Amino acid sequence: MNEEVRIIIEPIQDPEKIKKVGEYYRINSENSMNYFRYWNEHTLFHWDFWLSWGIAIVPWIIWAYCHKQQSRGRLLLAGFLAVIISSWLDFYGVNIGLWYYTGLAIPTIPSYVPWDFSLIPVLTMFMIQIKPQSSVWGKAFLFAFTSAFLGEPLFLWLGFYRLLHWNLFFSVPIYFILFIICHKISRIKFGDQL
Template identity: 60%
Template sequence: MEIKPIQDSKKLNEVGKFFEKTAEINKNYFEYWKENTLFHWDFWLSWGFAIIPWVLWARYHDKKMRGQLLLAGFIALIISSWFDFNGVVFGLWYYTGLAIPTIPSYVPWDFCLLPILIMMLIQVKPKLSVYWKALIFTIVSTVGELIFIWLGFYRTVHWNILYSVPIYFVLFLVSERVGRIAKHR
């Protein structure tokens, strides 16, 4: 039994051609990654950036704040990975030394470093103004971008890292604010 889609067949064929091109490029990149990144220094450093922060967080976070911190970190992860994915897809920047070659954004940055930095800042000095913490987060994250450029992991194409400054500031504020939902439950 054949199911006939209601979508225009011409559109299906055209989108299929884009898919085939994308699949071929991804396959070629995966082969390149296996030869030039897998088990090289940048691969191990990327995995270190992915694992070590979580180990430290698991050891040192305030267990009473766990729900609040994880909610804030999760929001940061979702927002930062969405921005990062779109930046790569639209050609604003790209990464080398990817820990996972099938995800275009840099997983250690979006899923580990940024959320954990936010969670630690929320936990430390609870009386310090959220705006001061957002500023600290913004400065550390911007310096982190510069370090990643120096390492050769991050290459801007149509992006200036100064554009990231307000994004980091708002990312912290939104993550911290959403994290407070868990605090009040």
């Protein structure tokens, strides 16, 4: 009665390709598990863990009390876009070996969550709402300079961020463009209500 029902579906993909890709994923999974064990012993509940979570949470609490409430939807849309762009680029940079992080808040995500999901979007939203009539180019430069030459060196000093094949100057145009895109999104006029 308890016969196992197995459905066998033969893929149209090349079996050798499936086998080779599966081997890469096995190696990646093994490395992830090794890192998780290391993180569990050397990061979880240590000072860098608590600082990382503080950096992830405190900016959002400050933003919740200080943002311009009439613009909340548009600011959050810009912040969400900042999260998507920064986390994707950060994830990509880590995976191709440009840099890496220690003291991760979440060991299964190679990018630094407090930076990508908190500091970058909250700073972006604050800079968009402060002096909204001032030059977007000046704000973008200030955002890029602050992020690349104050934020990143601070994380290098803390030992959370290690550069391998990257220079802080490379970050400036990326932050600049990120801010310009988020600012433009924050200015979108929404249509009729649903």
